[in-house]
Amino acid sequence: MDNRNNLLIFILALGVFGILNTELGVVGILPLIAEHFHVSISQAGLLVSLFALALAVAVAISGPILPLLFSVINRKKVMLLVLGGFVIGNIVSIFATNFTTLLIARVIPAFLHPVYISIALTVASTSVSKEEVRKAVSKVILGVSAGMVLGVPIATFIANQTSLKMAMIFFTVVNLIVFIATLLFVPSMPVTEKRSYGSQLSVLKKWVTWLAILAVVCLNAARNGVYSYFAVYLQNVTNVSAKTLTVMLVLFGAATIYGNMVAGKILSKTAMKSVVYYPFVFGALYLLLFFMGSFTGPMFIIVLVWGVLFALGTNGSQYWITSAAPEAPELANGLFLAFGNLGITIGTSVSGLFISGMGTQYVVFSGLLFLILSLGFILIRNYMYSPVKRAGQNF
CATH class of the missing domain: 1.20.1250.20 (MFS general substrate transporter like domains)
Structure with a gap:
């Protein structure tokens, strides 16, 4: 795997990490969210449960459909669209003045979750030689594991050491870095063989x-x-x-x-x-x-x-x-x-x-x-x- 492909796979894995981090990172800071927006812990828990519900619906219904619909569009553009959606959702979360706004800003991007994961796995497998496919895919899936394992403690540490807003900024920065890296370093990926x-x-x-x-x-x-x-x-x-x-x-x-x-x-x-x-x-x-x-x-x-x-x-x-x-x-x-x-x-x-x-x-x-x-x-x-x-x- 050459340096260019290594960079591409790293960006994809970081993108997956950023999305999973956004999804799960709030688990450890729910008490701070409840205190900040003056809601109960159970209400704050909706940030996790409704995201999971939206994700379940997205995966069950649009999981196969959206990747199929986007399969005829330049993959780089699709990844930028999804990452942009997460960045905007995170920015809204930073400046949210009420809990309802925060809730909406988290739930809507959940529907784009399966699109990025699907395309990231596809790009990883098609950008390397046949012998390197499984290694490339495993590195992207590594981003999922890292997001699940590291997202909660990192966000919790930042929130406890600084503020709730800084934890939200952390989510935004990770996704923004991936967006910029994708824009600058990921080559255009037009679908050369458009399948009906x-x-x-x-x-x-x-x-x-x-x-x-x-x-x-x-x-x-x-x-x-x-x-x-x-x-x-x-x-x-x-x-x-x-x-x-x-x-x-x-x-x-x-x-x-x-x-x-x-x-x-x-x-x-x-x-x-x-x-x-x-x-x-x-x-x-x-x-x-x-x-x-x-x-x-x-x-x-x-x-x-x-x-x-x-x-x-x-x-x-x-x-x-x-x-x-x-x-x-x-x-x-x-x-x-x-x-x-x-x-x-x-x-x-x-x-x-x-x-x-x-x-x-x-x-x-x-x-x-x-x-x-x-x-x-x-x-x-x-x-x-x-x-x-x-x-x-x-x-």
């Missing part, structure tokens, strides 16, 4: 696409369904203190960042085998979690491995869908976001049923159930669309 919307949507007529989608839904349900109750498990089963819980959350976050760093290398060498083996490896981890989850010492090691595998799963899921529909990359990445989010919703709901019916420790069985289902869809696709079965079929 119909030809791109035709990938939904292929069984290989739906087998990939079903596998990704189950993989995300398996990973996120259990992870959604991560803190609850550590408190109720491992019985850790609040301080130890914080340390484990930080370790998990650091492990996901490392997992993204190694994911590109692993998938570049053995992408297909990695996806096939993934349910087995993650299943072994869940069994270890079930039998050793009550012991604090082993849980530190389990949490580290869990974080690495969690990141590998994100990268593997993105590969599994986009490789099934290479002729429509923007749509494929939109499908990855939409159905990945659906998997999170299903997994969290089913895991909640396991907890309410059997107890917190048995949430692991929900993860194992979805891993088995994902393995079935992975193996069916592998069998039906192997090079031997379908010569020349794209994976």
Whole structure:
């Protein structure tokens, strides 16, 4: 990967970080927001919950549609449009005089969230050689992990050390830097081969696409369904203190960042085998979690491995869908976001049923159930669309 491509990938990753930072950074400063605008904590929490709701709607409905609609427009222009929307929303947040204005300024940009992520993943994969694709994509996904792990503590630190307004300015500056960097250093990316919307949507007529989608839904349900109750498990089963819980959350976050760093290398060498083996490896981890989850010492090691595998799963899921529909990359990445989010919703709901019916420790069985289902869809696709079965079929 030459220096020009490295700079491009860095800008894309920073852009993803900026967007995720805007989304999650307010979590740690909700008490300051409530105090500043004279609202309750529950009302301040709407900044997170309504953003998440808008994002869920955007991902579920417009996640595949908007990337498809923008797929015929110069990608640089689309990225600037989205980043500009976030910059404007952040600027409005800085000068908001009432809570309603702040709420609107945060919710509207959420609908543009999946557009940037989808295009960033597509640009990363199309700007490098075939051998470097997985490494480039993993670096962009690293921006997601960094935004999730670093956004809250950075914003909280700035707000506590200076003021709430300075934290809002931080969100703005990050997105503004990416906007300027994109404007100055990202080359124009006109769509040289304009595919009709119909030809791109035709990938939904292929069984290989739906087998990939079903596998990704189950993989995300398996990973996120259990992870959604991560803190609850550590408190109720491992019985850790609040301080130890914080340390484990930080370790998990650091492990996901490392997992993204190694994911590109692993998938570049053995992408297909990695996806096939993934349910087995993650299943072994869940069994270890079930039998050793009550012991604090082993849980530190389990949490580290869990974080690495969690990141590998994100990268593997993105590969599994986009490789099934290479002729429509923007749509494929939109499908990855939409159905990945659906998997999170299903997994969290089913895991909640396991907890309410059997107890917190048995949430692991929900993860194992979805891993088995994902393995079935992975193996069916592998069998039906192997090079031997379908010569020349794209994976």
